[in-house]
Amino acid sequence: xxxxxxxxxxxxxxxxxxxxxxxxxxxxxxxxxxxxxxxxxxxxxxxxxxxxxxxxxxxxxxxxxxxxxxxxxxxxxxxxxxxxxxxxxxxxxxxxxxxxxxxxxxxxxxxxxxxxxxxxxxxxxxxxxxxxxxxxxxxxxxxxxxxxxxxxxxxxxxxxxxxxxxxxxxxxxxxxxxxxxxxxxxxxxxxxxxxxxxxxxxxxxxxxxxxxxxxxxxxxxxxxxxxxxxxxxxxxxxxxxxxxxxxxxxxxxxxxxxxxxxxxxxxxxxxxxxxxxxxxxxxxxxxxxxxxxxxxxxxxxxxxxxxxxx
Amino acid sequence: xxxxxxxxxxxxxxxxxxxxxxxxxxxxxxxxxxxxxxxxxxxxxxxxxxxxxxxxxxxxxxxxxxxxxxxxxxxxxxxxxxxxxxxxxxxxxxxxxxxxxxxxxxxxxxxxxxxxxxxxxxxxxxxxxxxxxxxxxxxxxxxxxxxxxxxxxxxxxxxxxxxxxxxxxxxxxxxxxxxxxxxxxxxxxxxxxxxxxxxxxxxxxxxxxxxxxxxxxxxxxxxxxxxxxxxxxxxxxxxxxxxxxxxxxxxxxxxxxxxxxxxxxxxxxxxxxxxxxxxxxxxxxxxxxxxxxxxxxxxxxxxxxxxxxxx
Numbered sequence: 001x002x003x004x005x006x007x008x009x010x011x012x013x014x015x016x017x018x019x020x021x022x023x024x025x026x027x028x029x030x031x032x033x034x035x036x037x038x039x040x041x042x043x044x045x046x047x048x049x050x051x052x053x054x055x056x057x058x059x060x061x062x063x064x065x066x067x068x069x070x071x072x073x074x075x076x077x078x079x080x081x082x083x084x085x086x087x088x089x090x091x092x093x094x095x096x097x098x099x100x101x102x103x104x105x106x107x108x109x110x111x112x113x114x115x116x117x118x119x120x121x122x123x124x125x126x127x128x129x130x131x132x133x134x135x136x137x138x139x140x141x142x143x144x145x146x147x148x149x150x151x152x153x154x155x156x157x158x159x160x161x162x163x164x165x166x167x168x169x170x171x172x173x174x175x176x177x178x179x180x181x182x183x184x185x186x187x188x189x190x191x192x193x194x195x196x197x198x199x200x201x202x203x204x205x206x207x208x209x210x211x212x213x214x215x216x217x218x219x220x221x222x223x224x225x226x227x228x229x230x231x232x233x234x235x236x237x238x239x240x241x242x243x244x245x246x247x248x249x250x251x252x253x254x255x256x257x258x259x260x261x262x263x264x265x266x267x268x269x270x271x272x273x274x275x276x277x278x279x280x281x282x283x284x285x286x287x288x289x290x291x292x293x294x295x296x297x298x299x300x301x302x303x304x305x306x307x308x309x310x
Numbered sequence: 311x312x313x314x315x316x317x318x319x320x321x322x323x324x325x326x327x328x329x330x331x332x333x334x335x336x337x338x339x340x341x342x343x344x345x346x347x348x349x350x351x352x353x354x355x356x357x358x359x360x361x362x363x364x365x366x367x368x369x370x371x372x373x374x375x376x377x378x379x380x381x382x383x384x385x386x387x388x389x390x391x392x393x394x395x396x397x398x399x400x401x402x403x404x405x406x407x408x409x410x411x412x413x414x415x416x417x418x419x420x421x422x423x424x425x426x427x428x429x430x431x432x433x434x435x436x437x438x439x440x441x442x443x444x445x446x447x448x449x450x451x452x453x454x455x456x457x458x459x460x461x462x463x464x465x466x467x468x469x470x471x472x473x474x475x476x477x478x479x480x481x482x483x484x485x486x487x488x489x490x491x492x493x494x495x496x497x498x499x500x501x502x503x504x505x506x507x508x509x510x511x512x513x514x515x516x517x518x519x520x521x522x523x524x525x526x527x528x529x530x531x532x533x534x535x536x537x538x539x540x541x542x543x544x545x546x547x548x549x550x551x552x553x554x555x556x557x558x559x560x561x562x563x564x565x566x567x568x569x570x571x572x573x574x575x576x577x578x579x580x581x582x583x584x585x586x587x588x589x590x591x592x593x594x595x596x597x598x599x600x601x602x603x604x605x606x607x608x609x610x611x612x613x614x615x616x617x618x619x620x621x
Binding site for chain 2: 026028031043108118135143150151240274279282283286293
């Protein structure tokens, strides 16, 4: 209907309105879709093709390798790889610890910041946002040093208190890496949630106060439900972000042997491409990671739209 | 809504004028004030603890960068030791003929192009999705959303594989082209366009004979400026922080951004601990530009986030 209305006005006004048609839209859209095609669509298609092929050397292994169509064999191999599945399990565990800690922390901090008795809100916002200005590599480096005995004030202080702890041993390295993620992302999400809280109509809170609801009661039963939409967006991006886990374990792996070269799926794919030189398996692994992200984010969107309706 | 904004100051004024009427309330007010002190203490105390967790690691970096290798391992973390910051900076600057500053320059270039040009591309597309009617609009926007949902790192290896076919690995283009693509920027720009640029304004411009391109650059873009700056700022940070893409694409040390460069030094510092102060000081130097940008542009990213979430 809108298009119909548009065409009639176009006819009526002639040249002046030609601008809203497809050709002008194309002019605005072509730059984006050009880079989108180069940076996303083409690589994904090429990886799909690669993932269905394999390099096979003929006879005794001399001479040129031949590219052979192998169907789903690469995918089967990736799923059968013990190290890949361990990586998936580790990533799942990481999510289970990281998401409640980070999102929960962000909600609590944002609610505290929004409490009427909070002071120096601007300063706190700036301080809490500080880690977002620190690149992931540098954050991982700082924490790697803070975990290293001999250089770390943290380890030293704990030793002073009689606690011997090695943050980088096989059991603790996962929570230690979770902590890096929490440090990097909590403040960013605090700002988003705090902004959403600021949009809560003050009249509602006023009414609650008149009705005798205390600060905590208002936070739990009025403010929190009203920031649920913002929260579901945060959940979505947190899950997508978590699947990307690469930088932190990559940096930490240089500081400890507890983090192997195939520790999470992304590291596994990197290892397949550059250490094992099996590009076809690397492509299959990348497609699996992207597919996993698609399924999970679809699930979160479905869930949150159902929650928002209810 | 208008009634409530009027009634609120009115009622508080009335309360001030004759407090006798609210005699019953004053008691409750007093007890609230006592509880108020405790809750003020708790809330602000927790805020301070949370902020300390965020700030202390960065402070450690500042202190650690003033120490030489011996003091780093020898003195307590927040003691000053021999003040060797300038010595450390000199070491960073002289290593491999100033390679570090080359890395910083590369980061500024990659992130700058991504921010300025990449965001312009996103803003144009978002504006078109908001303001124009065209065929396949919904399905094209669906592509954008799928692009938002695919993790960056999942496309890095595929991009490398493709780039090696066309011989583009180890060139600046291997970084510059991917950083122009920001689907989330398109999504945000559509929201900003809907809330900042009234259709009537464009209609008026059209009546005055301005073409769609002219009205975008002289009306739409200036009106969306806060949104553009927000998208650009986040894109800048995203590219500056990007690690896997340059790690995979680039071998030539002259082309590396500072993130990958520092991680190479970290690799050296495992067998050669004398590299450690350089890793630490280099880390500090590499986050300074971002810290400055964030503090200076504070108003922009905050107002941008506000506009985005209110919508």
